[in-house]
Amino acid sequence: MTGTGNDIVSLGAINAARTNQYKFYSKILSDSEIPLYNEFNLAVIPFENFVWLLWSVKESAYKLLQRHEPALLFTPVKFVVKKLQIPENYAIVKFVANVEATGFENNSSINGLMSFGQHVLYSRSIIYRNLIVSVVSNHDSFENTCWGVKSIDDPEQENQSKEVRLFLLNRLKQIYGDFDFRIVKNPHGCPILLKETEETSIPVSLSHHENLIGYSFLKHD
Amino acid sequence: MTREEILSELKAVISPYTTNKEMLAGIDDQTDLIKDLKINSANLVDIIIDAEAKYDIEIDYDSADKMVNVGTCIDVISEKLKEKI
Numbered sequence: 001m002t003g004t005g006n007d008i009v010s011l012g013a014i015n016a017a018r019t020n021q022y023k024f025y026s027k028i029l030s031d032s033e034i035p036l037y038n039e040f041n042l043a044v045i046p047f048e049n050f051v052w053l054l055w056s057v058k059e060s061a062y063k064l065l066q067r068h069e070p071a072l073l074f075t076p077v078k079f080v081v082k083k084l085q086i087p088e089n090y091a092i093v094k095f096v097a098n099v100e101a102t103g104f105e106n107n108s109s110i111n112g113l114m115s116f117g118q119h120v121l122y123s124r125s126i127i128y129r130n131l132i133v134s135v136v137s138n139h140d141s142f143e144n145t146c147w148g149v150k151s152i153d154d155p156e157q158e159n160q161s162k163e164v165r166l167f168l169l170n171r172l173k174q175i176y177g178d179f180d181f182r183i184v185k186n187p188h189g190c191p192i193l194l195k196e197t198e199e200t201s202i203p204v205s206l207s208h209h210e211n212l213i214g215y216s217f218l219k220h221d
Numbered sequence: 222m223t224r225e226e227i228l229s230e231l232k233a234v235i236s237p238y239t240t241n242k243e244m245l246a247g248i249d250d251q252t253d254l255i256k257d258l259k260i261n262s263a264n265l266v267d268i269i270i271d272a273e274a275k276y277d278i279e280i281d282y283d284s285a286d287k288m289v290n291v292g293t294c295i296d297v298i299s300e301k302l303k304e305k306i
Contacts (some may be wrong), residue, residue, distance in 0.1 A: 009263060013261075013263070014263070015267075015273075018267070018270070022271060023273075024266060024270055026265060027266045027269060027270070027282065027285065052263075055263065059262060073284040073286040073287070074262070075282050075283070075285070075287070076266075076283050078282070156240075157240070157241075157259045189256065205297065209261055209263065
């Protein structure tokens with residue numbers, strides 16, 4: 001099983017005071033995850049951002065797994081983050097409208113290890129001043145994982161949907177050439193990539209929150 | 222409480238998290254919170270917390286993950302209200 005899942009959280013849209021209430025964050029974090037905040041020196045980020053960091057990792061993992069298990073329900077506390085590695089002197093940087101990359105070598109990412117049942121998954125996340133982006137894979141190497149985040153002017157749902165597809169298609173064309181790629185949803189709501197009318201084996205994931213859109217996909221040679 | 226009464230109150234609980242007010246006015250059991258009402262998944266926790274506060278109930282995570290459409294939201298709330306009696 002190979003796959004990818006991504007998620008974006010717009011930090012401008014979260015309610016920090018509510019997130020910091022146990023009643024709220026206990027719906028997202030399992031008891032074993034709360035101590036990770038101190039254990040892995042994550043106190044350089046506000047606790048509410050830690051909660052949404054884990055949310056984005058869990059939602060990304062759900063997207064990866066749900067493609068293979070369509071009946072899977074998203075229960076955040078059942079996705080258990082075991083480790084989070086934050087670089088020394090981690091600095092939260094400003095997001096500049098559009099970031100696209102392959103892998104995370106050139107980005108200062110927070111690296112995670114998590115489990116869901118018998119599945120072991122790996123994550124890479126970046127916290128910018130106004131957003132959190134996460135990508136999850138079932139391999140610890142992200143060298144073939146292409147990802148991107150972009151801000152858009154119109155956050156209406158229809159426009160998010162249109163813009164995120166265009167964003168991904170442009171990147172695919174940069175890599176593979178000007179093929180007739182299309183993105184459609186399968187009957188379970190997962191995005192799939194078509195080349196003309198044939199489904200490709202390239203797993204893709206889409207995300208949007210407020211005026212932010214993002215994608216991830218696994219590049220094939 | 223009847224299902225109709227819960228449905229009516231549920232509209233108020235959901236309202237802050239959807240911009241699709243037209244769809245909200247006509248919701249029924251089959252209305253999907255994410256696909257139809259375009260609620261961001263990040264707001265599902267808000268809806269659960271708001272429902273807990275409104276009805277003074279506790280929604281455990283096994284019940285919460287069933288709350289994907291209006292009908293299952295009403296089922297869970299009805300069940301938790303019965304447990305209070």
